[in-house]
Amino acid sequence: MADQASPAKQARPSMSSSMRSSSFLNEHQQYRPPSKPENHYGIDTVVEDLQATAITHTPRQISPFNGIPSPENPPTIVESGLSHELSHPNCTPTPGTASATKLVATLFYKSTAPRISNAIPSPRRAASPQQPQSPKLAAADELPGNMAPSSSLDTFPLEPPGAEPEPLDHLYGSHISPMCITSFLHLMSTFPLPTGSTDLTSAHRCLKLDQDHGNHPLVVELTLAPAPSPDYLSLEDLRKHELIYRFEREWNVDVVLRHDTLWRRYPRLVVFDMDSTLITQEVIDLLAATIKDPPDLAARVADITHRAMLGELEFDSAFRERVKLLTGLPATIFEELRSVLDVTNGVRPLLRALKxxxxxxxxxxxxFLPLTSWLAGELGIDYAHANEVVIDKATGRLTGEVKGRIVGKERKCELLLEIAAKEGIALEQVVAVGDGANDLLMMDAAGLGVAWNAKPRVQMEASARLNGDSLLDLLYLFGFTSEEVEGLTA
Known part of the structure; x- marks a missing residue:
């Protein structure tokens, strides 16, 4: 077989420089950066035409750095439709002009207690399947009792109460969203500023993220300067302002307002109530529950306790009345109840961090002192004070009497002052945490009074409210971040 000449190797197809600038590319190219010269379409073209191309370079005028941004020309960052004005971290306000007028607002999202839209449904009307009904009203087939003062038609109101604001966190996110922060800043801008101030500046930082659901902010600290004019509205009145309350309802948050002072970040003494604060129960109710005769005793004691915590009854006389009902209980009951006490979530790591x-x-x-002293020893608390009941030595049973002064609201306040004086601690660095009306005086004496899942009157009177599921949230009021809290509690 004769050898055949091997075919000539075909050259690789390519587009010449002239073809690259043809009308085909001009007409069919989907995207061409407008800044490129018309005859340049790639780096290979640039290299091929380099010798034929005259390159000129004109130095670009660069504006010199003018120093730290000024209040007249602050830098602005626009993100997700929000505009944040930033101040340089090295800027120091004029001495004596800003520190005393800064206001710190700590926003806590109440993720464990989401609000229900239209929580009070129309009578005899089922809840919408898209909108879950409040558990308390799930079986309600008529108007709830809190909608009218009486069931009598003569005293029935002519109009139903005003509707609660729509829960906006349902629309913008079940966390502290940018719209929530914007709404709060807009609210604060409606209050008059001190004389001589023209602008309200603000900065915010996230203290806690919801790591289980998208790392959304759950606790945010905002610093505003200046605070609203004290001549128009004191801080105590601002905390109770109707606009603040409505904002909390709309966005399902708790707002804690404090002056930005040095003592805010450095507490030296934290005083706790015990029942329904350090523990989730009321000890006197636990004692009453052990008495089976009469069968309604536990309910009677619980009702007195509830009314006393609401402030409807004078605490000292109510306590004596309840202790009288416990006559005959064995003194060993205090030891038996130790295993029953349910320590509030977050208390143990909180006390470890404070230590x-x-x-x-x-x-x-x-x-009662026997249980209070035992719990203080278990938790590592430095001071413990409570009531002493009289025990009959012959029978070993309670006589129904109380020894010495009752630790009520006045005595709690006195003890707080005594401990602070003994330790040489200024009251500005004292924090008091409680839930009942008998805690109000000591909370008022302290630099910060915190109502923990408290009764309505206490929520209104206290300087701070926490309504979460962990008392560890107290640390966020001092400006700690979640990373710092984890380090303190490890």
Whole structure:
């Protein structure tokens, strides 16, 4: 077979420089950066035409750095439709002009207690399948009792109460969303500023993220300067303002307002109530529940306790009345109840963190000293004060009497002042945490009074409210971040 000449190798097809600038590319190219010269379409073209191309370079005029941004020309960052004005971190306000007028607002999202839209449904009308009904009203087939003062037609109101604001966190996110922060800043801008101030500046930072659901903010700290004019509205009145309350309802948050002072970040003494604060129960109710005769005793004692915590009854006389009902109980009951006490979520790591920070702690209880002292020892609390009941030595049973002064609202306040004086601690660095009306005086004496899942009157009167599921949230009021909290509680 004769050898055949091998075919000539075909050259690789390519487009010449002239073809690259043809009308085909001009007409069919989907995207061409407008800044490129018309005859340049790639780096290979640039290299091929380099010798034929005259390159000229004109130095670009660069504006010199003018120093730290000024209030007249602050830098602005626009993100997700929000505009944030930033100040340089090295800027120092004029001495004596800003520190005393800064206001810190700490926003806590109440993720454990989501609001229900239209929580009070129309009578005899089922809830919408898209909108879950409140558990308390799930079986309601008529108007709830809180909608009218009476069931009598003569005293029935002519109009139903005003509707609650729509829960906006349902629309913008079940967390502290940018719209929530914007709404709060807009609210604060409606209050008059001090004389001589023209602008309200603000900065915010996230203290806690919801790591289980998209890392959304759950606790945010905002610093505003200046605070609203004290001549128009004191801080105490601002905390109770109707606009603040409505904002909290709309966005399902708790707002804690404090002046930005040095003592805010450095507490030295934290005083706790015991029942329904350090523990989730009322000890006197637990004692009454052990008495089976008469069968309604536990309910009667619980009703007195509830009314006393609401402030409807004078605490001292109510306590004596309840202790009288416990006559005949064996003194050993206090030891038996130790295993029943349910310590509030977050208390143990909170006390561990306070101990590492060198903060003194105390429990001032309107309950009983045997249990209070035992719990203080278990938790590592420095001071413990409570009521002493009289025990018949012959029978070993309670006589129904109380020894010495009752640890009520006045005595709690006195004990707080005594402990602070003994430790040499200024009241500005004292924090008091409680839930009942008998805690209000000591909360008022402290630099910060915190109502923990408290009764309505206490929520209104206290300088701060926490309504979460962990008392560890107290640390966020001092400006700690979640990373710092984890380090303190490890």
């Amino acid at each position: 590492r920070l060198g903060v003194k702690t105390a429990v001032l209880s309107g309950g």
